[in-house]
Amino acid sequence: MSARSTADNRDQIAYWNDAAGATWAKLQIVLDRQVEPLGREAIRRLAPRPDERILDLGCGCGQTSLELAAEVGPSGAVVALDVSRPMLAVARARARPVPGAAIEFREADAQVEPFAPAVFDAAFSRFGVMFFADPVAAFGNVRRALKPAGRLAFVCWRTLEENDWMRVPLEAARGLLPPPTPVDPQAPGPFAFADAARVRRILVDAGFVNPRIEPFDALIGGTGLDETVRLLCRVGPLGAAMRERPDLLPAAADAVRAALSPRLGPDGVRMRAAVWIVQAASGP
Numbered sequence: 001m002s003a004r005s006t007a008d009n010r011d012q013i014a015y016w017n018d019a020a021g022a023t024w025a026k027l028q029i030v031l032d033r034q035v036e037p038l039g040r041e042a043i044r045r046l047a048p049r050p051d052e053r054i055l056d057l058g059c060g061c062g063q064t065s066l067e068l069a070a071e072v073g074p075s076g077a078v079v080a081l082d083v084s085r086p087m088l089a090v091a092r093a094r095a096r097p098v099p100g101a102a103i104e105f106r107e108a109d110a111q112v113e114p115f116a117p118a119v120f121d122a123a124f125s126r127f128g129v130m131f132f133a134d135p136v137a138a139f140g141n142v143r144r145a146l147k148p149a150g151r152l153a154f155v156c157w158r159t160l161e162e163n164d165w166m167r168v169p170l171e172a173a174r175g176l177l178p179p180p181t182p183v184d185p186q187a188p189g190p191f192a193f194a195d196a197a198r199v200r201r202i203l204v205d206a207g208f209v210n211p212r213i214e215p216f217d218a219l220i221g222g223t224g225l226d227e228t229v230r231l232l233c234r235v236g237p238l239g240a241a242m243r244e245r246p247d248l249l250p251a252a253a254d255a256v257r258a259a260l261s262p263r264l265g266p267d268g269v270r271m272r273a274a275v276w277i278v279q280a281a282s283g284p
């Protein structure tokens with residue numbers, strides 16, 4: 001893959017092959033459980049059909065690739081792309097025992113992968129498209145791989161402030177952490193697509209037509225208190241801060257546990273997630 005990667009995405013490729021990728025690979029089962037309703041809503045809007053060829057962008061550990069493969073059936077195909085070797089290894093292991101799953105997991109940078117033109121019916125992503133150094137180039141590359149009237153659907157986060165699932169643990173631990181360094185809100189990262197007007201501009205500049213960007217809110221979670229604390233101290237903005245200061249992890253975990261306890265119900269800890277479900281077409 002390295003020959004096809006741009007220098008631009010090098011930082012993200014290193015990030016997803018280093019601590020972040022290893023963490024996601026290790027926590028795959030519990031993470032999937034949290035975000036699967038959000039991915040399923042985006043798949044529902046994509047409306048995959050039997051026999052279709054679908055791209056899964058930034059497929060990670062492959063949950064949505066398996067779900068898409070079930071929809072297109074054995075005569076369809078899913079090409080699932082990711083830059084993270086540890087996450088692709090989990091995805092391949094999960095897909096191996098599934099009979100008839102026509103999935104190719106490919107280690108590739110979606111921004112520069114030299115796809116054959118006009119071969120896919122649709123492209124999908126669950127939280128895998130906010131990390132491109134040049135989003136217009138990346139979406140342009142994906143659009144050219146779609147057939148005429150090809151469909152795009154993805155789910156991405158709205159703002160951190162609207163997402164209790166990440167905001168509450170971060171705020172709980174804030175007093176323990178060094179002051180945050182200001183970041184460019186449009187820099188590659190989980191919240192890079194929080195501004196719907198920006199997402200629309202990117203898609204239009206990349207040649208997509210009829211962009212539709214709709215808010216979707218859901219209570220997500222469903223895992224026990226211990227498991228949720230363990231997860232939310234290792235992913236998202238708090239997880240990133242903890243990787244910088246692992247010595248603070250025990251105190252942060254105590255603070256997060258106190259903040260999450262009131263949200264524990266009979267079906268685990270549940271918190272609000274706020275996302276955009278984005279759809280567009282590749283054009284005539």
Ligand SMILES: C[S@@+](CC[C@H](N)C(=O)[O-])C[C@H]1O[C@@H](n2cnc3c(N)ncnc32)[C@H](O)[C@@H]1O
Nearest residue numbers: 016058059060082083084109110126127128131
């Ligand atoms: C937040 S994770 C989401 C993973 C998966 N879609 C899920 O929902 O579990 C983001 C994923 O995007 C991948 N990614 C980041 N930049 C990429 C790029 N340029 N091309 C392909 N994948 C990329 C990362 O390696 C990571 O697996």
